[in-house]
Every structure is written in structure tokens, then in C-alpha cells.
Amino acid sequence: MQGVASAASTGTDNPAGFSSSPRIAQSPRTAGRRIDAPLSLQTPDDGLEPRMVDLTVQPADIWTRIRRGYAVPNIDTPLVKEWENFYASRPDYIQRTAERAGKYLYYIVEEIDQRGMPTELALLPFVESSYDPWALSRSQASGLWQFIPATGRGFNLKQDWWRDERRDPIASTRAALDYLQYLFDFHGDWHLALASYNWGEGSVKRAIDKNTARSLPTDYLSLDMPDETRNYIPKLQAIKNIISNPAAYNIALPSIDNQPYFVTITKSRNIDVKLAAQLAEMPLEEFKALNPSFNRGVILGSHEPTLLLPADRISIFEANLRAYSGSLSSWHTHELAHGETLTTVARKYGTSVATLRKANGLGTRSRIGSGDILMVPTSRQAEPTLVASAGITPVRATVQSNGRAKKTVQVRTYKVRKGDTLSSIARQYDVSVDHLRALNRIKGSAIPVGRTLKIQ
Known part of the structure; x- marks a missing residue:
């Protein structure tokens, strides 16, 4: 679009500077159901006789919930058929996109329902970004x-050296729905609102005014618009049709439960991204997929950000955090005072100007000034270990050294979760796949869920 564009535990004693809740962050708007939503409807059952569905009972599956909330009028044009064929011929793409969407769909649909908006809007990121937060x-x-x-700044999405809230699943979803609601209020028509999301409301209004002056219809299909916008709603309609009846297109959607995938934690102390993932005992890539707004390897507590963790990781994260004895961050943050330079900061922390430039992405001609915040690496030589953690369990193992003195080593273990691979686990702990295979006597690549692996 023009402005947007296609392409659980509680407690007051919290020394680590975190607070968490098993509930998803909610919109500040008042929750409400669409006033025209029926309490029951007739729905086809694989092409057989229609059956009644009680809408007062929440479905177990998120796809069913989305289908029940459709409210944007359908269009049936040759372009819709073209895009149906395009997507149907790429079932792997639909599968991958739907799997990525699984992390975010419940939250997005919940926000949409609370605002009384059409649930087709939850499918819009299929068209916009293929549900990739890094797109x-x-x-x-x-x-x-x-x-x-x-447009992100216009909807209060912070964008600076440390973070880009356009990638934040919660903040960007609220901003997008705010914008879409504004566009619908502006036009009174969801097709025109969606066209404006892609092209800009000013451009759509000018196209409407042009047709009005010529006594021509002013609906979406009658307007003169760029090819991208002309294809935009047919793409969404095609995705909607496929989600409505995937079997008709020989597509199998992944099962996604109609329940929260993630919970939120508010933090007030700096923490390394990598350490946060380790404390949650989850692959670093998955942590980043839930928390893609952070630009650096350290998350600033002064920003009071919200971290997203899978619902089944929250108790593990908190147990590991309580047991963790080391520093939460391998970085200092230093706010430049008047007159300070890279040289004076480097001298203060016992590091080099070259190290500061590299850590902060500064070129030789980059300018810094009072109030700027620098990342300064600590002089810590070894990474702290976890003690008595919930899942990364330090095991004391004693071995003989040349038959004389005894040497004590730490053995770290990891319990395999659904979706884990040897590669993702190896990346999480900075070891090689070959190392994991050798240590655990694994010949292939398959690892069963629930197996406990030795890490080091």
C-alpha cells in the first residue's frame, strides 16, 4: 500500500526486572461483536447439504473461526481465478506461509473480533508479507x-537504531487495524478501504472523484487504478477462497489451535537476545520470529519493551531466570554526555574505538552527539552458566585425568520440542551439528520429540 505496501506467573518479588502474564496483550478498544453477526449460520459440509453451526460456541481451530467471521463482500472476476490458479499451483508456498502465520493468527483474529471487523483481514498478511515479519x-x-x-511513524510505530516496531507483531497489528478501520470509516466500503491500504486513500479518492465527474460508477471494480492495486483484492479473495475450502484446491492447511500461541513479558533490565532465547529453552530463530522488532543483540530495558514467548515456555523461562547467576547482558549501554567522544568512551570502558565503531555500526565519518546511546561490550571472558534450571539441566560429571586427579565438567542437556531440528539446536547453543551427532550417537537427522540431548 502507500503507507503500508505489499510485498504466566505473577508475583511482586521480581529482582530480574521482568513481569509476565499468561494473557495476550489486548487492544485498548472496547471489545464487541459485529452487530450484524448471526448467532447461527448455514455452512456447506464438503459440498453436501448445508448444516447449522452454533456461533456461540468457539471452534477449536483458528481456520474455522476465521471462516465464520467473513464480512467483506466476495468478488468473482477473471483476476480472482488467475490468482486461485497461481496459489493452488504452489501448495508448498501456502503451507509454509500458513505455518508461519500460526504464531500470530490467534492474536490477530482476537484483535479483529474485539473491534468487530471482518476476519478476512487476518489473511491480509498472506498478500502483504507472506506472513514474514522480516519482509x-x-x-x-x-x-x-x-x-x-x-506511515509507521504516523501510527506511532517507533523506528530507531534499537528497534523497528513495524516488525512488532502486536504494535504493527494494532496500527494496521487502526488504519484499516479509519479507511473503512472514510469510504464506507471494505473494497475501497483495502484498495486505499495498498494505494493510499488520497489516490483512491481522486479516482472516485474522476469517475463521479464523468457520471461513472465509483465502486472498486469501476475505478482506474495501477495494476498492483487492481490485483490486490483479487489476491486476497483467492486466498480467502482457498482458506474457505482448501480441499477443493488440493491444499492441506496446518492445524492451528484457536488459543494463544504466545504470552507477553514486560522487562525493565537489559538482556541479550541470545540469552533470552536460552532461558526460554527455545531456538534462537523462533525467539526472533516472535520478537523481530529488536535491531540489536541486546534489548534495552529502558525502552520497557514487551517480549513474546510461546505459552509453553513461560514457566521454563521464569524458572531459568530465577536460577540464573550471571549478568543478563554482555553489553553496557552508555548515553553520551556533552563533549564525550568515542575515544573517551573507549578509554572509560577499557576497549578500543574500532570495537565501538563495529559494535554500533559506525563508519569513520559517522557523527554522534550528546544523548546518543552506544553499545559497549563487557570484558567478560566466559558466559555464565545456568544453575538448577528447569530444562537446561547442569549435570555434575566426574572423569579421571591420567588416573590421578579428578576433573569436574559441566554437561548441559536439552529436551527436544516439536519443530526442533539438529540445526536449530546447534545454532542455539553455538555448537556444530556434527558435535551433537557425535555426542548423542545420532546417525541421521531425525530426532524424536521428548528426547534429551547432551549439548556439551
Whole structure:
């Protein structure tokens, strides 16, 4: 779009500076059901006789919940058929995109329902970003909802050296739904609102005014618009049709439960991204997929950010955090005072100017000034270990050294979760796949869920 663009535990004693809740962050808007939503409807059952569905009972599956909330009028044009064929011929793409969406869909649908908006909007990131929070277009649109920088700032999405909230699943979803609601209120028509999301409301209004002056219809299909916008709603309609009846297109959607995938934790102390993932005992890639807004290897507590963790990781994270004896961050943050330079900061922390430049992405001609925040690496030589953690269990093992003195080593273990691979576990703990295979006597690549692996 123009402005956006396609392409659980409680407690007051918290010395680690975290607070958490098993509930998803909610929209500040008042929850409400669509006033025209029926309490029951007739729905086809694989092409057989229609059956009644009680809408007062929540479905177990998120796809069913999405189908029940459709409210955008359908369009049936040759372009829709073209995009149906395009997507149907790429079932692997639909499968991968739907799997990525599984992390975010419950939250997005919940937000949509609370605002009384059509649930088709939850499918819009299929078109915008393929549900990839890291997606970046040629026009620098970013995130699930593809906000360009200016529109992101207009919806209070912070963008600086440390973070880019256009990639934040919660903040960007709220901003996108705010924008879509504004566009619907502006046009009174969901097709025109969606076209405006892609092209800009000013462009759509000018196209409407042009047709009005010529006594021509002003609906979406009658407007003169760029090819991208002309294809935009047919793409969404095609995705909607496939989600409505995937079997008709020989596509199998992954099962996604109609329940929260993630919970939120608010933090007030710096923490390394890598350490946060380790404390949650989850692959670093998955942690980053839930927390893609952070630009650096350390998350600043002064920003009071919200971390997202899978619902089944929260108790593990908190237990490991309580047992953790080391520093939460391998970085200092230093706010430049008036007159300070890289040289004076380097001298203060016992490091080099070259190290500071590299850590902060500064070139030789980069300018810094009072109030800027620098990342300064600590002089820590060894990474602290976890003690009595919930899942990464230090086991004391004693071995003989040349038959004389005894040497004590730490053996770290990891319990395999659904979705884990040898590669993801190896990356999480900075070891090689060959190391894991040798240590655990694994010949192939398959690892069963629930197996306990030795890490080191």
C-alpha cells in the first residue's frame, strides 16, 4: 500500500526486572461483536447439504473461526481465478506461509473480533508479507503489515537504531487495524478501504472523484487504478477462497489451535537476545520470529519493551531466570554526555574505538552527539552458566585425568520440542551439528520429540 505496501506467573518479588502474564496483550478498544453477526449460520459440509453451526460456541481451530467471521463482500472476476490458479499451483508456498502465520493468527483474529471487523483481514498478511515479519519491500515497507517508514511513524510505530516496531507483531497489528478501520470509516466500503491500504486513500479518492465527474460508477471494480492495486483484492479473495475450502484446491492447511500461541513479558533490565532465547529453552530463530522488532543483540530495558514467548515456555523461562547467576547482558549501554567522544568512551570502558565503531555500526565519518546511546561490550571472558534450571539441566560429571586427579565438567542437556531440528539446536547453543551427532550417537537427522540431548 502507500503507507503500508505489499510485498504466566505473577508475583511482586521480581529482582530480574521482568513481569509476565499468561494473557495476550489486548487492544485498548472496547471489545464487541459485529452487530450484524448471526448467532447461527448455514455452512456447506464438503459440498453436501448445508448444516447449522452454533456461533456461540468457539471452534477449536483458528481456520474455522476465521471462516465464520467473513464480512467483506466476495468478488468473482477473471483476476480472482488467475490468482486461485497461481496459489493452488504452489501448495508448498501456502503451507509454509500458513505455518508461519500460526504464531500470530490467534492474536490477530482476537484483535479483529474485539473491534468487530471482518476476519478476512487476518489473511491480509498472506498478500502483504507472506506472513514474514522480516519482509522488506523495495519501497522499504517492513513487517507483517508492510508499513513504510512515514506511515509507521504516523501510527506511532517507533523506528530507531534499537528497534523497528513495524516488525512488532502486536504494535504493527494494532496500527494496521487502526488504519484499516479509519479507511473503512472514510469510504464506507471494505473494497475501497483495502484498495486505499495498498494505494493510499488520497489516490483512491481522486479516482472516485474522476469517475463521479464523468457520471461513472465509483465502486472498486469501476475505478482506474495501477495494476498492483487492481490485483490486490483479487489476491486476497483467492486466498480467502482457498482458506474457505482448501480441499477443493488440493491444499492441506496446518492445524492451528484457536488459543494463544504466545504470552507477553514486560522487562525493565537489559538482556541479550541470545540469552533470552536460552532461558526460554527455545531456538534462537523462533525467539526472533516472535520478537523481530529488536535491531540489536541486546534489548534495552529502558525502552520497557514487551517480549513474546510461546505459552509453553513461560514457566521454563521464569524458572531459568530465577536460577540464573550471571549478568543478563554482555553489553553496557552508555548515553553520551556533552563533549564525550568515542575515544573517551573507549578509554572509560577499557576497549578500543574500532570495537565501538563495529559494535554500533559506525563508519569513520559517522557523527554522534550528546544523548546518543552506544553499545559497549563487557570484558567478560566466559558466559555464565545456568544453575538448577528447569530444562537446561547442569549435570555434575566426574572423569579421571591420567588416573590421578579428578576433573569436574559441566554437561548441559536439552529436551527436544516439536519443530526442533539438529540445526536449530546447534545454532542455539553455538555448537556444530556434527558435535551433537557425535555426542548423542545420532546417525541421521531425525530426532524424536521428548528426547534429551547432551549439548556439551
